[in-house]
Amino acid sequence: MKRIVCEACGHSNAEGTVLCQSCGKPIEKNQHIDGNEKTKLLNMRYDGSARRSQTYNKSFVDKIWNFFSSVKVGVWLIVLTLLASALGTIFPQEMYIPQDVQPLDHYREQYGIAGQIYYQLGLHNLYSSWWYMILIALIGISIVVASIDRVVPLYKALKMQKPKRHETFLKRQRLFSQTNQPSLNDKEKFLERLKSKRYKLTEEDGHILAEKGRFTRWGPYVNHLGLIIFLIGALLRFVPFMYIDEFVWVREGETLPIKGTEREYYIENNDFIFETYDEEEDRKFAEALQNQSAPVASNYQTDAVIYRNHEAELVGAEPDLEKVKEGSIRVNHPLKIDGFSLYQSSYQSEFxxxxxxxxxxxxxxxxxxxxxxxxxxxxxxxxxxxxxxxxxxxxxxxxxxxxxxxxxxxxxxxxxxxxxxxxxxxxxxxxxxxxxxxxxxxxxxxxxxxxxxxxxxDVQYVTGLAVKRDYTLPILMIGGLIFMIGVVQGLYWQHRRIWIHPKGNELWVAAHTNKNWYGLKREIDTLMEDTSLIRVVDQQEQK
Amino acid sequence: MGKIEEANNKKQKKKRKRLLFRSILLAIMFGALLFAVISSLSGDSKQVEVGDQAPNFQLKQVNGENGGQAVTFEQFKGKGIMLNFWATWCPPCEAEMPYMQSLYPEYKEKGVEILAVSSDDTEKVIHDFIDKHDLTFPVLHDKKEEVFNQYGVLSYPTSLFINPEGEVVEIVEGPLTLERLEEYFQQIVPENG
Structure with a gap:
């Protein structure tokens, strides 16, 4: 791998560098990478650092790596996934069609030949199909690789930047001004005001860099990290230990093994309670209730006893039960045992x-x-x-x-x-x-x-209980939280840099921000108030 | 010279490190991808598959000499076993029952046993069914559908053919014809039977 030594400051840059990491001088032969050849202003993407994917292809691993590093590939993967996701909404997925019919017949009868093709292509279970999962996973890989390939060079570039910048770099910044014969007082006033605005000042030979909000540049990568953790959580749902989602029907008076617990736990349905709102008792709802033709349910409840089975080895054998818990299961108030939650989900009545x-x-x-x-x-x-x-x-x-x-x-x-x-x-x-x-x-x-x-x-009730154990939930929540932190970090602050560059009798001021240029320009204007310093000009606006 | 060599060495080391890092990361990510796809395709991993040892269970036998008693699957070890999962209300199950009964006496002699596991709710309907079809092979009652779940039975009827060593040779979903039933029986007849 060749290194590029900067002609101006002598810093050794990695192959593919667009702007010298140290002084910012454009490296002539690489200007095509960020399209700087014909423009007045420099493209400041990743501070002109070398994204290796764009510069060289070597071994097989590197080639795969570089493929996933490409933003173009990432965008295409997202577009394909979007199209596939849309495809899954043309007809209902299998989980939403009636349980008691043959899926093929249902799709054919309801949606004709299109429905039949839809079923035969496997689109009735699109979101759990292997190819859809591969698409999602490839997006995940693309996010990881592309993030690593960008965050590392950006980090290095920002760490190595020197206050003293090359003149070309400064002139080609979007916000720029030259002041002839500035008074020393005015310069000091400006620097003091920058400090009071919590800019961090570093100096080299009288050249000053004022910087704040660098951390906001990491926002997108924090956000990607959260997304990856979220994807890992979703992936872990395939591990039976991590995620169980079953359903049991239990008659009143019946004791049955709880599915998903490998016969370790049994549930007895002591009583199922179905209550409705009463116009007399619930007067505040009386008016609303009068508008309903049928009674409105106020409570679905299963009074249950949970047993542990000490004889779980032999399937079908009489269980040896020990009572471990008793309680009522109501909608949104599950009964919990050993990581399992039993949710009131359905009921039936039968003779x-x-x-x-x-x-x-x-x-x-x-x-x-x-x-x-x-x-x-x-x-x-x-x-x-x-x-x-x-x-x-x-x-x-x-x-x-x-x-x-x-x-x-x-x-x-x-x-x-x-x-x-x-x-x-x-x-x-x-x-x-x-x-x-x-x-x-x-x-x-x-x-x-x-x-x-x-x-x-006589009629009795049969209660329908959802049995759930989800250890992936904390992972999903942490992933989501990190995702949101990244969003806030990247969105609500700006990375602002102001270079103050003495040049003979002149004082040059150049400034860069990753967003909200108007805000930065106005800030500099305020900080320069009642000084003789020339206000910075937005060079892009001049065009 | 020494300085250049040193720099070259450093570069080489860095390059190797990067290659290693990239290889490991890509391997982990593609491994996770493979895991997810395989897990989703294989579905319920508890399901008994062809080539597996048939797991043991205990159920109440409804008819015959053991009528009313609990029997275990292991009791029938050493025989070729047809494990038939069915219910009285399932018409295709009813359709294949006469074939099973017609072959049963002959193959029982040869060392094949039929275990018909019903998921019906009440024993009464099973007795009615046995009387209607004059079934003589053991009918077991899996009221709580525990053995159905253990074997991952998803549709009625499902038949497993298990050789004398206890290995599942064939799993058939849906009703059988007389010819196919006999073919499967021949696959599980004990050699010295």
Missing amino acids: STMSFYIHETDDKDEQELANFTVDLSNPVNHYELDNGFEVELVRYMPDYYLDDGEPKSKTDYPNNPAFVFAVYPPDASEPEYSFAGIGRNIDATGENDYKIALNGF
Whole structure:
């Protein structure tokens, strides 16, 4: 690697340097890099330091490195990701379509041939697709490499800058002035005022650099660091230990293993409470409630007990449970155990028991001769009733439907229970068959002497709980915080430099800032007030 | 001369250091990328896959000589095992049951066992189903769907064919035809059976 020795000050600069790190003199053969050849003003990007990616290509690793260092590549990656993200919003993602249908059928029926193509291209799960993840990761790599390639030279350039600058450098700054025969007093006054404005002054042979707010130059890199930490946090969600997101349905009275805990914890649903606002009790809402046709829910709550299982090894075996926690789970008030949080997410109601009575078919008053109750969570086959009746449960369909004339069950949830009963009257040995369900009561032969009628039913709630463990949240929060610190650091301050350069009988003043040129010019104007110093001129405005 | 050499040495060292730094950083970042892609593609890592040892479990057997008792998977070790995950309300499960029953007596002789694990909520509906289809192979009841989760079963029916050494040879999602069922059985018949 060759070094470039500055003709003016003798400083040894890295290959690819545009402006001498020490005195700022433009290095002639590199002016094309920042496009300085034809302009009056110097491009002050990264203070004219050497960004190595633009200067040489050597080994394979260097080539990859330089590829990712390019801002152009970074911008293209971002544009591609934006386009891909937009593609994912054309039709709903798979997680938002109904659960109980085949995804392919759903996309085809809802959106026609476009929907089918959308599904077959895998766009229904775009945001978790491998290529989308690669795009995001490549952006991450580009951010890391490009940041390192820029922050290091910029840091070095700002660290090595000397107060004494080359005349060309000063003349080609945007804010510049020359004062002939300035009074010494006026110069001192200006310097004192700079100090009072908290400029840091350094001197070399009577040449002075006044600088403040250099730290704001690191804002973008702090911001990138936060972004990278955020991406790492998101990446860690693929580690099962770090991130668990499951769902359990638990009936009232039921004890079930909590998914995601490897059978270590069990939950018992003691009671599910569903409450609505009442116009009488909640008077302040009365008006709003009157505008609603249906009751408005005020509380969904599961009263739960958490157990630890000491016999978690053998799956399916009877658990050995020890009660460890008891509490209620309400919306936004999860129950926490060992890093897991149980959130109230959903509920359903289902039939828990159904009761029937027997009467004579001819009896218009349908007088009850005997009754019995079927427990739907564990139906018993045989029922001995009053007055010598006996009933046999022949078939049970929890979720009854007719499939080509054959009674079947759609699911194993008791949504629409139906039964086939064999009724043994006290005086007969042959049973009579009846089909009974909600709104259905069919006599198999049409010759039955006794009829079974629905007496009533009980309903129970099934609570739906989201099981979450997210150790990536602190990482995401730290990343987000650092990101915001970087934004504030880069946005709310300015890096201002003022060079004061005696030249024979003249005093030159040049100034540079990374933003808000008007502010800097006005500041210098105020600081030069009632002195004979010539105000700086914005050389860009003159054009 | 000495000075130039020294400077050259320094340069070389710096260059090597930079190359090392860049290589390590790129390797870490591409490693993380690879990890993320592989993790997302393999999905649930707990799922039993072809080539894995079938994990043990314990469930209540509903029918047959062990009816009402808890049986473990290991009890059937040494036999070729078809592990069938099903439910009474699932029509394709019902469609393949007669094929399983028709081959069962012959292959039981040869050392193949069928374990049909139902996820139904109540035992009553399973009994109804067994009576309807005259099933004689062991039917196990996984009311809490623990074994379904353990084996990562996502669709009904799912059948695993496990050789006498306990290794999963084949996983089939969806119903089987009689011919295919017999092919799979032949893959797991014990050699000396």
